[in-house]
Amino acid sequence: MRRGDDEFFDTLLNTSVGHGFDSQNMPTLHWVGKDKVVNHHHDVPFRVLNKVSTFTAPEGSPTNSTDNRIIHGDNLEALKSLLPEFEGRVKCIYIDPPYNTGNEGWVYNDAVNDPKMKRWLGQVVGKEGEDLSRHDKWLCMMYPRLKLLHRLLSDDGVIFVSIDDNEVQHLRPVLDELFGSQNRIEQFIWKKSYGGGAKERYAVTVHEYVLMYAKQKSLVSGLSLPPDKAAEKRYYKLTDEKVAVRGPFRVKPLEATKSMDARENLVYPIPAPDGSMVMPKRQWWWARDRTFEALANNDLYFSKTKSGAWSIQYKQYLKDDSGEHRAAKPFSILDGPYTQAGSAALRSIFSDRPTEVFQFPKPVELIQRLLSMLPDDRNAIILDSFAGSGTTAEAVLAMNAIDGGSRRFILVETMPYAETLTAERIRRVACGYGETGNMTAGLGGGFDYYTVGEPIFLTDENLNEAVGTEAIRNYVAYSEGIPAEDRATPDNPHSPYLLGLNRETAWLFHYEPERATRLDMDFLGSLRFGGDTGVGKPGTVIIYADRCLLSQEFMRGHGIIFKKIPRDITRF
Numbered sequence: 265m266r267r268g269d270d271e272f273f274d275t276l277l278n279t280s281v282g283h284g285f286d287s288q289n290m291p292t293l294h295w296v297g298k299d300k301v302v303n304h305h306h307d308v309p310f311r312v313l314n315k316v317s318t319f320t321a322p323e324g325s326p327t328n329s330t331d332n333r334i335i336h337g338d339n340l341e342a343l344k345s346l347l348p349e350f351e352g353r354v355k356c357i358y359i360d361p362p363y364n365t366g367n368e369g370w371v372y373n374d375a376v377n378d379p380k381m382k383r384w385l386g387q388v389v390g391k392e393g394e395d396l397s398r399h400d401k402w403l404c405m406m407y408p409r410l411k412l413l414h415r416l417l418s419d420d421g422v423i424f425v426s427i428d429d430n431e432v433q434h435l436r437p438v439l440d441e442l443f444g445s446q447n448r449i450e451q452f453i454w455k456k457s458y459g460g461g462a463k464e465r466y467a468v469t470v471h472e473y474v475l476m477y478a479k480q481k482s483l484v485s486g487l488s489l490p491p492d493k494a495a496e497k498r499y500y501k502l503t504d505e506k507v508a509v510r511g512p513f514r515v516k517p518l519e520a521t522k523s524m525d526a527r528e529n530l531v532y533p534i535p536a537p538d539g540s541m542v543m544p545k546r547q548w549w550w551a552r553d554r555t556f557e558a559l560a561n562n563d564l565y566f567s568k569t570k571s572g573a574w575s576i577q578y579k580q581y582l583k584d585d586s587g588e589h590r591a592a593k594p595f596s597i598l599d600g601p602y603t604q605a606g607s608a609a610l611r612s613i614f615s616d617r618p619t620e621v622f623q624f625p626k627p628v629e630l631i632q633r634l635l636s637m638l639p640d641d642r643n644a645i646i647l648d649s650f651a652g653s654g655t656t657a658e659a660v661l662a663m664n665a666i667d668g669g670s671r672r673f674i675l676v677e678t679m680p681y682a683e684t685l686t687a688e689r690i691r692r693v694a695c696g697y698g699e700t701g702n703m704t705a706g707l708g709g710g711f712d713y714y715t716v717g718e719p720i721f722l723t724d725e726n727l728n729e730a731v732g733t734e735a736i737r738n739y740v741a742y743s744e745g746i747p748a749e750d751r752a753t754p755d756n757p758h759s760p761y762l763l764g765l766n767r768e769t770a771w772l773f774h775y776e777p778e779r780a781t782r783l784d785m786d787f788l789g790s791l792r793f794g795g796d797t798g799v800g801k802p803g804t805v806i807i808y809a810d811r812c813l814l815s816q817e818f819m820r821g822h823g824i825i826f827k828k829i830p831r832d833i834t835r836f
Contacts, residue, residue: 784812
């Protein structure tokens with residue numbers, strides 16, 4: 265059944281997008297084609313990532329991270345191909361996916377109607393996909409990508425997703441489903457513009473949203489913003505005997521406002537410096553014990569009004585008792601930075617070709633503000649799989665330049681401008697840009713540029729030997745779940761076929777592109793455990809080969825598990 269693009273809230277029987285309930289009676293979103301994409305990420309082939317080039321800022325540039333990646337290719341395939349190396353390792357994901365505005369004139373913003381996307385929908389969703397609304401298409405596109413992003417995220421990691429009113433009502437229940445509503449942290453409202461309205465018929469829309477979810481909310485210790493030097497200077501002006509440790513302070517009324525419910529225990533006298541007793545007009549904010557503790561510690565501030573009455577305020581110091589800056593929680597409304605700033609910055613970077621500038625890029629300052637909310641982790645991996653003009657990468661380099669961190673970025677961009685715009689922007693901000701006398705200093709750093717290459721498996725389910733033995737080894741090691749610290753290279757002392765080793769298990773991949781391999785006594789005799797290797801034979805030995813000539817009884821007695829190539833290689 266087909267519906268109009270703007271019929272968001274029709275009944276379930278009359279729309280392609282609707283709501284239902286899962287087995288735990290939690291609301292879920294349903295749309296035409298969902299059943300085809302729920303597990304589609306399993307069918308996406310693992311592909312190798314081909315390194316095309318390496319860029320490093322010239323000698324003399326500021327020190328910054330260089331182990332970064334920009335990947336050009338379909339972001340669904342790229343995300344799948346990142347799993348062997350980065351599953352569970354990405355601390356923060358920021359994505360700015362297509363908003364699905366329906367604007368046919370801007371391909372990126374209406375990517376669900378891009379010819380490649382149409383072909384993908386036809387292959388995955390089938391004939392049913394011919395009757396999808398633009399919202400159905402968008403959801404089909406987003407769902408498998410969000411599933412892979414969830415797998416890449418570390419247990420204590422978070423994801424930020426920028427979106428506007430076209431899809432926010434659909435995106436939120438999908439994120440609730442994939443990440444769990446209990447892991448939702450905030451739906452920020454971003455005031456993106458300080459003007460506009462000429463084309464608006466009714467109200468002037470000056471906001472978008474940034475949805476924030478955690479992989480496991482209980483592992484995120486809390487959000488805070490770094491010190492605002494301008495605000496500190498403006499508000500923290502008073503000092504007392506604690507200034508050496510706690511810095512200056514500001515004062516706030518101890519008198520409660522009418523918004524607080526009336527409570528008898530908050531009505532009591534407080535002695536003033538002249539010995540008189542001060543009663544609240546209504547009640548105090550704090551209970552008696554807390555107030556008198558503050559009084560004893562000289563944490564209350566007394567002043568007189570014009571009428572001569574005492575006014576009592578409490579001191580809010582810039583720093584805590586240990587001298588650490590007071591952490592400020594972010595507000596749910598982000599007032600700026602504005603889209604205009606993002607556009608102006610990009611025009612400045614590409615002043616030599618203004619007609620090619622990307623439309624409506626996010627301001628670098630916005631991404632910095634989001635990243636700065638996280639607990640201090642200067643070694644974080646930050647991923648953006650809808651990279652666009654590369655704002656996220658610039659934000660990462662800028663933050664490293666400020667605090668000396670070594671944060672790393674991974675960008676994925678599907679569109680052809682991945683090299684000429686996305687990567688080129690990072691080259692310019694790393695080296696510096698602008699005309700003589702008006703130069704913007706470079707941030708330093710570098711990156712490797714990749715393309716999405718051939719699949720690990722061919723359509724006949726056999727291994728694609730064209731990708732090379734190293735890529736196949738890495739994939740098998742990943743499919744076996746071998747921890748990074750247990751993985752082995754071919755030059756290890758035990759066997760050139762060893763994939764990984766710990767006290768309990770050894771994994772061997774007996775593979776040769778030119779010939780069929782056998783698990784037999786000769787192969788076992790080639791393995792070197794014990795003796796001068798210093799490592800005894802583990803209890804379990806998992807061996808991949810084309811054929812096995814050993815009996816089941818022998819293998820059981822020696823803790824050997826045979827896996828046939830390629831049949832028994834785990835597929836995801």
